[in-house]
Amino acid sequence: MPSLIDLRRRIRSVKNTEQVTKAMKMISAAKLRRAQDRVIAARPYASIFRQMLAQVAAAVADDEESLGSHPLLARRPEARILAVLVTGDRGLAGAFNSNLIRGTQEFLRQHADADVRLFTIGRKGHDFFRKRGSNVVGARTGISQSAAYGDAAAIAREVCERFEKGEADSVYVIFNEFKSVMTQRFTISRVLPLEVPSGADAQAGADYIFEQPPGELMRALLPRYVEISFYQALLESAAAEHAARMTAMEAATSNAGEMIDKLTLYMNRVRQASITKELIEVVSGAAAQT
Numbered sequence: 001m002p003s004l005i006d007l008r009r010r011i012r013s014v015k016n017t018e019q020v021t022k023a024m025k026m027i028s029a030a031k032l033r034r035a036q037d038r039v040i041a042a043r044p045y046a047s048i049f050r051q052m053l054a055q056v057a058a059a060v061a062d063d064e065e066s067l068g069s070h071p072l073l074a075r076r077p078e079a080r081i082l083a084v085l086v087t088g089d090r091g092l093a094g095a096f097n098s099n100l101i102r103g104t105q106e107f108l109r110q111h112a113d114a115d116v117r118l119f120t121i122g123r124k125g126h127d128f129f130r131k132r133g134s135n136v137v138g139a140r141t142g143i144s145q146s147a148a149y150g151d152a153a154a155i156a157r158e159v160c161e162r163f164e165k166g167e168a169d170s171v172y173v174i175f176n177e178f179k180s181v182m183t184q185r186f187t188i189s190r191v192l193p194l195e196v197p198s199g200a201d202a203q204a205g206a207d208y209i210f211e212q213p214p215g216e217l218m219r220a221l222l223p224r225y226v227e228i229s230f231y232q233a234l235l236e237s238a239a240a241e242h243a244a245r246m247t248a249m250e251a252a253t254s255n256a257g258e259m260i261d262k263l264t265l266y267m268n269r270v271r272q273a274s275i276t277k278e279l280i281e282v283v284s285g286a287a288a289q290t
Contacts, residue, residue: 003270004267004270004271007267011263011264014256014263015256015260017256018256021249022249025246025249025250025253028242028243028245031242032246035235035238036178038235038239039178049228053225056210056217056221060214070219071163072222072226073222075193076169076170078111078169081169081172082116082118083104083108083116083117083172084118084119084120084121084155084172084173084174084230084233085104085118085120085121085122086125086144086233087121087124087125087144088122088123088144088145089123089124089141093241093245094244094247096184096241096244097124097125100174100186101128101129104118104125104129107172117136117137117168118136119139119155119158121234123141126139137162144238147231149227151234152227152230152231155230156223156226156229156230157227159192159230160226168192170190171191172188172189173189173229173233174188175240176241178237178240178243180243181243182243182247184244187236192226194225
């Protein structure tokens with residue numbers, strides 16, 4: 001049976017842990033609000049950009065040379081695949097990182113016949129696959145929770161350069177999409193070669209009048225479309241990570257409170273047993289003297 005001193009020390013330790021997890025929950029809740037606002041603000045922009053690209057594609061649909069000559073539209077057999085994995089830089093986020101890693105391992109098994117190379121964003125995914133000897137050709141750390149558009153643009157330029165040089169026949173981005181505070185959806189999206197939006201998307205938007213030739217606009221918009229795709233993935237992943245961490249810290253705080261109650265009840269029983277034992281010893285000693 002543990003002593004009262006050991007129980008008090010353990011209760012004090014659990015209380016300190018509870019304070020830490022409660023503070024982390026509050027910080028994640030504040031960061032989640034900002035990250036969620038950024039995601040909600042970016043989604044309409046991406047949708048309108050897609051409609052505009054569809055309008056340009058519809059305008060050059062008859063010109064197969066302008067539509068098919070761009071290197072980002074080149075279609076090749078998937079012998080070399082570049083997978084961009086977006087994880088967090090820190091843990092304590094429940095199953096956020098582990099789900100991404102398991103999903104990426106399944107993706108590697110499904111494409112075992114191809115040469116799959118990884119480009120990791122976030123320390124957790126980079127450390128995991130680097131230690132296991134996976135082919136990691138690029139990495140970015142420190143931007144998973146506060147990614148700016150410039151970070152996404154730099155990643156997109158490097159990825160597009162690899163695709164244009166033939167180092168990758170297709171590019172996929174793997175991330176957690178933010179659905180709600182309690183739900184994050186594991187997502188694998190193909191970024192390259194680009195899928196030009198269909199004419200149905202063009203009909204949903206406005207009727208554009210182009211000042212420049214549509215072919216030139218098409219060549220200028222396609223790299224921006226890749227940048228927006230990566231930026232959207234980074235924003236979704238950041239919001240999903242904050243939501244997962246807030247949920248995990250809330251559960252940890254609740255578990256710490258339950259453990260404190262159980263330890264306090266057990267300590268009171270031990271103290272009561274100790275007092276009862278001392279009283280019995282006193283009474284027995286007094287009875288022996290009479």
